[in-house]
Amino acid sequence: MEATALAVVGSEAVVSRFGTPLSSEETTKYKARTLRIELAGKDRLEKALIIGEELSCIYNEELFRGLDGKRTWEQWVATELVELLPDEATGKQGWADKRRWLWESRKLISSSEVGGALPVSLSQADAMASLVPRNASGPAGWQPAILDDPDAAQGIAKVWELACTNAERNQRKNGPTAEDVRAAREELRPALERQGLIRSAPASFQAATAARVEAARQRTVDVTPSDPAGQERKAAAFRETMAKIRNTKAERETKVEVDHVRQQIDAAEREHRHELEEQVRHYNRRLHDASKAIHELLGYLQTLSRTHGTQLLDEMRGIDVLGLITVGDDMQRLQEMGTELMAAVKLAQSSDPSTGIDAQTIEV
DSSP states (O other): OOOSOOBOOOSSOOOOOTTSOOOHHHHHHHHHHHHHHHTOOSSHHHHHHHHHHHHHHHHHTTGGGOTTSOOOHHHHIIIIIHHHSTTTOOSOHHHHHHHHHHHHHHHHHHTSSOOSOOOOSHHHHHHTGGGSBBOOSSSTTOOOBOOSOTTTTHHHHHHHHHHHHHHHHTTOTTOOOHHHHHHHHHHHHHHHHHHTSSOOOOHHHHHHHHHHHHHHHHOOOOOOOOOHHHHHHHHHHHHHHHHHHHHTHHHHHHHHHHHHHHHHHHHHHHHHHHHHHHHHHHHHHHHHHHHHHHHHHHHHHHHHHHHTOTTHHHHHTTOEETTTEEOTTHHHHHHHHHHHHHHHHHHHHOOOOOOOOOHHHHHO
16 A cells, blocks of 8 residues: 655554444544545645645545455545546556645644745655655554654655755755755755664665766766867867956956846845745635634534434533533634634735734734
């Protein structure tokens, strides 16, 4: 089920339910997650992240095993996923894996101290797949991701930070490429292997890399001049080039000043663009979380209505758990959420300039 060697072996054995049918609670979870996959949005990145999150949860919670309890992840992708997304899913495991890796890598990096942009492409996520910490103590073929351990996320965070630094140094406008990520991964590999934050590369990969390095070391260049006349022509051409450089010095200095001004303008535009992108990420994350919470709340109430009837809510309101947990004020809480949601809709529909920050806001 897991074709790629992945990072970090879990310290505690993970419990596998393979061979046992889905419970009623798992079935409800499974239906909710597959519904989100079917209804994923149209924006390319947003859709990939929604699908990736649900695929990650279905994989990590072993919800793919089905009613007989014996279906593998690869079989689920080939049969069920293609029915959920007939126009997109190829039925191949790699198609699903790359999307769950993208969501998992973004979650791990966002939980670390590394700031800035997050991975946005499947190729970037594929290059970091070996850095996603996974618990390998379960049965062969199933390695659920470890997404709640900050220490285990250090490897992928360090690689992404180095890839972003190199991309900025190389003036890449769209962030690091997949090749930048792979280069950062291999540069940090020795240190990551010592810390147990990445699995060792396959022997065939190590052998091929060693062969390329050795071939580069043995490569020599003959610099002995064999044509005196040709050497003189090259010297004359060099003198001519140097003369042109001296003659165009003033022009080049002017161009440098103009380019410097343009760079300052471009830097301001890039900073504004970066700020906008940060706000888009924050807003989108909150929209996603709010939508997910409302969807789960509605799904719970609908399930309750079908199984017990909403009359059960009357009894539930009279119960408290340990004297702390109660739903006796559920209608008030729901109405407050509705009021706040309408206020959010009103703000989202408006297009007003900044109102500034008053003393009361600062105090709060």
